[in-house]
Amino acid sequence: MTGSVTFTPSETDYVDAIRANFLLAMRRRRTLRPIVIIALVFAAIGAGLGLIDHSSPAWTAVYALGGLAYGAVLFALIYLISYLMLPRRAGRLFRQQRSIQQSFEYRWSDAGLEWSSVQGNGRFPWNDLHGWHETKPAMLIYMNDTLFQFLPQRVFTPEAADDLRATLERAGLPIY
Structure with missing residues (x-):
């Protein structure tokens, strides 16, 4: 999904x-x-x-x-x-860093994670990512040991959070 x-x-x-x-x-x-x-x-x-x-x-x-x-x-x-x-x-x-003070849209599917903002856009296939971890304040999606994208928990509906978790698990991305 x-x-x-x-x-x-x-x-x-x-x-x-x-x-x-x-x-x-x-x-x-x-x-x-x-x-x-x-x-x-x-x-x-x-x-x-x-x-x-x-x-x-x-x-x-x-x-x-x-x-x-x-x-x-x-x-x-x-x-x-x-x-x-x-x-x-x-x-x-x-x-x-003004570039992270902009509005972002993150989209996920079985193909990977995509993001876009007024500054640009990008796509990460799941196999290019290192892992993920869900914390109380944010979902952290790691590109390597220290570099990560964060999606604040406050922006998720319960359905969207469940969908992202299920997509990450289906993709085989390890919990980091």
């Missing part, structure tokens, strides 16, 4: 989509792997300090756990600050 939605993205729509993408990225293995590795390096540094200090094995383990906790807290703070600053940065980017 062919479906469509027409909308003009608001700054709130854009910020919500960027925030949803950020939260999804934080749960991906490729994001978590470096965090675990760095935390283990901090644990090794803590254990090394315990060994250099000629501490008992129990205290060496305490040093290692302290290093692990330090690494975990450090990364948690970095990501928390990034998350808290995200609305300000995303809002500024939205205001700078």
Whole structure:
């Protein structure tokens, strides 16, 4: 079935989509792997300090756990600050890019996803897309790991949202 939605993205729509993408990225293995590795390096540094200090094995383990906790807290703070600053940065980017402040029409069918605006138009066959994810604020359709189109949930009728989901599933586009 062919479906469509027409909308003009608001700054709130854009910020919500960027925030949803950020939260999804934080749960991906490729994001978590470096965090675990760095935390283990901090644990090794803590254990090394315990060994250099000629501490008992129990205290060496305490040093290692302290290093692990330090690494975990450090990364948690970095990501928390990034998350808290995200609305300000995303809002500024939205205001700078006039081309995304226009009215868009998105159409989908078994052939792919099409969009048009006063700036231009485009078509993505489903097999050229990387994946999709439905969040509370928006439907995110990914071209690659970081680049995505967003369709705010507020613009969908229940039937249109169901149709897009069914089309994405029929096309075999993975949930990202």
